[in-house]
């Protein structure tokens with residue numbers, strides 16, 4: 535829907551789409567099969583504003599509007615779910631660093647991240663703390679000139695493959711008192727901890743890791759911002775992360791639509807292209823309608839953030855609606871492809887698997903409903 539975008543926004547969409555179609559799309563099938571990711575190509579993508587777009591110029595970023603960033607995520611989602619997830623997490627790490635890192639931390643972590651020379655993970659979820667992230671139990675106790683960390687994290691995207699991460703821990707005082715959730719920068723080059731990839735269904739070119747910390751030493755110079763200020767930090771990154779996930783789902787719906795149109799025009803049954811059958815047209819139109827309505831909600835959330843509004847309600851609605859819609863879009867696309875849709879050589883087999891992720895990370899659909907319910911009704915249904 536070009537009428538929703540101004541000239542600069544359309545130009546960005548067209549140029550990034552052309553780059554992704556030519557340079558990245560031909561690599562996807564092989565990487566998915568091998569479960570690898572072309573990290574070396576990311577710096578070229580950052581030139582469009584991926585990762586750097588969410589960072590102020592004063593911190594070395596490109597400081598793009600949320601609308602421009604939404605377009606980038608939509609196009610990444612249209613091309614490859616593993617790419618969208620990877621740049622989304624790098625962007626979250628970059629935004630947290632830009633908001634809190636001191637001079638030394640910016641030099642060590644943010645500058646190389648924005649240059650595409652180092653990569654980071656975002657470690658909030660734990661085996662016992664998922665939707666209720668604030669109940670996390672990984673602890674850090676002061677020892678000498680640093681902290682000793684004990685605990686574990688779960689489903690951490692690309693921890694295997696990244697150089698450092700933002701680890702959210704509960705800092706304990708000398709008498710074991712809770713000093714609050716705090717962000718620590720954990721550099722694989724200086725701290726020892728366990729990392730293993732958990733085999734998973736979607737996003738085959740990412741790792742989804744369990745991290746274990748057993749008396750892991752982290753220097754005090756790696757504390758991000760204030761001790762006790764970590765949860766606010768993590769949650770602020772997640773708000774725009776939600777919009778990014780929503781826009782990734784819009785792009786994936788768009789990919790489902792394009793693949794379905796191509797297939798239905800080519801596939802012949804009963805001596806006609808299946809595109810000529812009314813029930814087939816109904817499914818294609820349903821995907822198109824889901825895609826456009828999702829896009830409208832995503833763009834609305836981006837415009838709200840650009841207008842200086844908190845945008846939490848709009849981002850939750852976009853995450854909820856786009857995440858649920860892409861389930862239907864991918865299911866219909868697979869149905870339209872018949873048996874071919876279940877074969878790995880068909881792109882819709884991957885779309886179907888990747889779509890399934892859209893309702894879970896960065897707040898499940900149910901958690902988005904609870905946020906919106908509180909906004910509308912003034913009562914929290916969470917506790």
Ligand SMILES: Cc1cc2nc3c(=O)[nH]c(=O)nc-3n(C[C@H](O)[C@H](O)[C@H](O)COP(=O)(O)OP(=O)(O)OC[C@H]3O[C@@H](n4cnc5c(N)ncnc54)[C@H](O)[C@@H]3O)c2cc1C
Nearest residue numbers: 656657658659664665689690691894895896897898900901
């Ligand atoms: C592919 C993938 C990548 C991820 N990447 C990262 C990452 O990089 N970093 C990170 O920190 N985390 C990451 N996560 C974790 C993700 O954020 C959590 O999976 C998510 O927050 C849900 O937590 P959970 O899986 O523990 O589910 P749970 O919280 O146990 O939820 C289970 C079910 O209960 C429902 N539920 C829970 N509470 C309520 C409630 N109050 N009311 C109604 N229903 C409720 C949920 O909606 C869900 O349906 C990732 C997850 C996945 C799947």
